[in-house]
Amino acid sequence: MDKTPEQINEELLYPLYHASWRFYIAVAILGSLVVAAFAAWGYQIYYGLGMSGLNRPVFWAFYITNFVFWIGISHAGTLISAILRVCNAGWRRPVTRCAEAITVFSLLIAGMFPLIHLGRPWLAFWLIPYPSERGIWPQFRSALLWDFFAISTYLIGSVTFLLLPSFPDFALVRDRATGWRQRIYNVAALGWRGTPKQWHRLEMAMRIMAVAIIPVAVSVHTIVSWDFAMAPVPGWHSTIFGPYFVAGAIFSGIAALIIAMALLRKTLHLEEYLKPVHFDNLGKLLLLMSLLWFYFVFAERLTTWYGNFPSDMPAFWLTQEGRFSKLFWTMVFCNFLIPAPILAIKSLRTKVGWTVVASIPIIVGMWLERFLIIVPSLSHMYLPYNYGSYSPSWVEITITVGTFAAMGLLYLLFSRVVPIISIWELKLGIHKTEASAFLASQEPVEQP
């Protein structure tokens, strides 16, 4: 890259100052979908959960599907970015902030769903252990409570992880801005002046956070999977669920990251920053996760089928050849049969458009996977007299569509407020490459 630092500043700060008419139209459309979702939620709170399609055997459905799905998407960011930081992968520099932002926003969305799903959401604060007038603590044996702690830890961690490397960039905006913009970024930069001591502390903090966030991310999705695995429901009570969910989360997360990066590249004209090599590298990771996902599904299905427990089989056959089989085979197509060949062929993987073609079905497929884990098992539990089924109501569909819109909206607004590519890290990368090139061109100094 032979851009001067001033050019980089100009190009990457451009979206903070200019917005086209397309931006306002997108905000209006996405915003109205989000408002519609909130209206639907209000309607559901007022009239009760009966406005959803939930019923007696199927106590959990769309809302928990969305919850698990968005927690999965959140693994795009912090985990990928932390692993790449720990491995010191040089190509990560333009990718990290796009990824970390996905984590924060999808976690915020995912965190809404346990509330939307509650029968009495106004009492959700009872999950917090505080010395209350009721004189009881929350039930620490409940997987839902573990969830509550895991997600709040992950949210705090990933917000910190996103904000820490943003301070130098906020300071950059502050130094170049005037008026109200300067005042806002002055507060956001938290007095960053770029002294060696500050740089040293930032680097230290990032190193600690990158290592600390990896076990947190893995534990979060494991605990989400335990919400299912801890209950004696056929098809849920499985030891494979922890790793299976973590792998699926990283899988859907990378797919979301590729789509987000391609959109940013197109709309903010970042072609010279987010290059095909980044999509190629993420595509390799995605291919690995696709194969891993297929392995997990195969292992889980095969052992269930071979074990042939009478209580497991009704739900099993329901997904393989019964009412939910179309969704199941769509999922296999979306998660494996479409993306794996595309990503395995080098001439396709190195083209941005094809990686997006591979990623979009993965988002659909991973959503279906969460749905297929939850609903068929609940609808066909032990006593055949109680077999039931489920179809969503308009309230659930509106809220689900609204969350995708909310993700788009938050991301859109974020990319106009914070430089979506970490400017200082990018410059540091160039500087390091130049320094090493310079050193390599020198004659080795002979030791006396």
Next chain:
Amino acid sequence: MHWIRIERYYEGDFPEIKMKYRPVLCQQCNNAPCEPVCPTYASYHNAEGLNAQVYSRCIGTRYCGAACPYLVRFFNYLNPVWDKPLELQLNPDVSERSVGIMEKCTFCIQRIKSAEIDAKAEKRPLKDGEFNPACVQSCPTEAMVFGDLNDPESKVSRLSRSNRGTTLLSELGTHPVVTYLKRDTWQNGQNT
């Protein structure tokens, strides 16, 4: 919402069809899957061994409903409404459940408590069969028996020890306290 349901199963092909039915209510498990999953202690084991549901603690996660293998927990998806004067049929001893909470068979805990209070007032122990839950009381053929399982001499204890006794989904290890007596014939010669 019915806290007890009659499950019907059919055996054989028409016209040689045989119907079997089984009343299923909360099994009041000693090792209940619904209890540890509730994050707010709404579902808990009380000192008498009942699987109690504290309505005012319930926030409606429905985790207990998903975890219960017998599917005997019921969720209030809507606010209950009674057109006047139907609200007069409500039992004043049973608390009304609002929208968004779980409810289930309580073994008519209001009758248990009232009998216990009466016995305490008269300074005597509870007698076996002194009171019954509504389902036991209303069954005309006395197909159901209720009593204290901790008392080895009570009628229900003796019946539950019989070799005709089975528990529902016993392979799950939930240790239900409800015992079903299987049908037996004189020919088997085991009718004790």
